[in-house]
Amino acid sequence: MNLFTYQKSLEYKKALQVNSKQFDKVDRRTEKNGYISYLYRKLSDEIGDESLQITANRVFSxxxxxxxxxYVDQKVKDVQRTYFCHNRFCDNCQNAYAVQREFKYTPVLDQLSKLFHLYHIVFTVPNCYSDQLLITLDQMQNSFGYINRYLNGNLKIKGIDFLKYGYSGCIRALEITKSKKGDFHPHFHCLFLFRNDLSKFPEWKKYNVNSYSFDNPDVVLHRKKSYGTPQRYFSDFEILLQKIWRLKFDGIKVTRDNLEGIKEGYSVIVDPAKGRYHQVFKYATKGLFKKTDGDLNYRDFVNLHFALQNRRIIQGYGVFFHCDFEEINLDTDKYYNRLVAVLRSNEYPIPEIEKLDQILTAQLHAKDITYISRQSMRRIMEDNNDER
Ligand SMILES: [Zn+2]
Known part of the structure; x- marks a missing residue:
């Protein structure tokens, strides 16, 4: 190997290194999987569904x-792949999906924001206990479909013009959080694309106060909470969406009269996205399993399992209709390919399987060995943090 190639390979090796922190993160994210697989085993025994034993094993490993x-002589271990369980409750896999989604779609949205106006819209319904989640999520999904159809002009409400906003599509992501009281807070985080700037319309002016102006978990607090002070004012546009959303969710016909007849809808919040797409790309069950509060109990788990089974967590509408938001794709990259070529020009590697705890120990003690991997692998080992 010439000096230039050798130096380049050292550079690439450094750039492609998987450090112990990244393995630690995986270890931390999978530490609840033992408990989750125990829940699946219990459910399998209870309902006699053998396939859930397989799910339990997958989550566990x-x-x-x-x-x-x-590469023994060169003291390099190249992490080719690992085994993902793809389970809805696995923080590790859901994090991997979230990281990939954000990586893949952020540049797309940045481009779209040059042509469209992007808004972050949160749709909420009243909290429910876990035994009501399945039916609640069905109703939410159904009602949301109607919102989409009103905005795109496929459905009309007499006297209301939605077409003037130039709605072009949206990404709808489900998130479920659990309150301290023990009930659940299902809501949709969405990114809406409009051809027109909503702030140019008089109904954008935010002056209405209703019960969602106070202590609303979906309202980002710009100032300190103080009792009785509105934290948020709503525009007429938001009030209209709130009312349609509620009527649809409650199974009441959406008519001009019924809209005027109800005092308050359910919470809908509209804000310019301003390049912040993170909320839409994180995952539905993030934070449901907490180490601190004795974890999710068995009943809640069972109800969540059936509520989320075969359900699309992220769905595109309009221009986003054909997007597949749930994929883990380990592509290779240029530098990785070059480094592997250099490594292979010196020796053939020995393929082996290592356990995560072996790697963590090796990284502590056998410091002369460098673990490397392609960029996509290293990326999904990182956390999809809220701070971004
Ligand atoms: Zn997993």
Whole structure:
């Protein structure tokens, strides 16, 4: 190997290194999987569904084993792949999806924001207990479909013109959080695309106060909470969406009279997205399993399992209709390919399987060995943090 190639390879090796922090993060994200697989086993026994035993095993072994190419002389271990369980409750897999989604769609949205106006809209319904989640999510999904159809002009309400906003599509993401009281707070975080700037319309002016102006968990607090002070004013546009959303959710016909007849809808909040798309790309069950509060109990887990089964967590409408938001795609990258070529020009690697705890120990003690991996693998080992 010439000096130039050798130096380049050192540079790439450094850039492609998977450090112990990244493995630690995987370890932390999968630490609840033992408990989750116990819940699946219990459910399997209760309802006699053998396939849930397989799910339990999959969740238990998520990202525990790594296929590695070991370049012995060069002291490099190349992490080829790991095994993902793809389970809805697995923080590790859901994090991997979220990271990939954000990475893939952020540049697309940045481009779209040059042509369209992007808004972050949160749709909420009253909290419910876990046994009501399945029916609540069905109703939310159904009602949301109607909102989409009103905005795109496929459905009309007498005297209301939605077409003037130039609605072009949206991404709808479900998030479920659990309150301290023990009930659940299902809501949609959405990104809406409009051809027109909504702030140019008089109904954008925010002056209405209603019960969602106070202590609303979906309102980002710009100032300190103080009792009795509105934290948020709503525009007529928001009030209209709130009322349609409520009527549809409650199964009442959406007519001009019924809209005027109800005092208050359910919470809908509209804000310019301002390049912040993160809320839409994180995952539905983030934070549901907490180490601190004794974890999700078995009943809640069972109800959530059936409520989320076969349900699309992220759905595109309009221009986003054909987007697949749930994929883990390990592509290779240029530098990785170059480094592997250099490594292989010196020796053939020994393929081996290593357990995560072996890797963590090796990284502590056998410091002369460098673990490397392609960019996409390293990326999904990182956390999809809220701070971004
Ligand atoms: Zn997993």
């Amino acid at each position: 998520c990202s525990r084993f790594y296929q590695i190419d070991y």
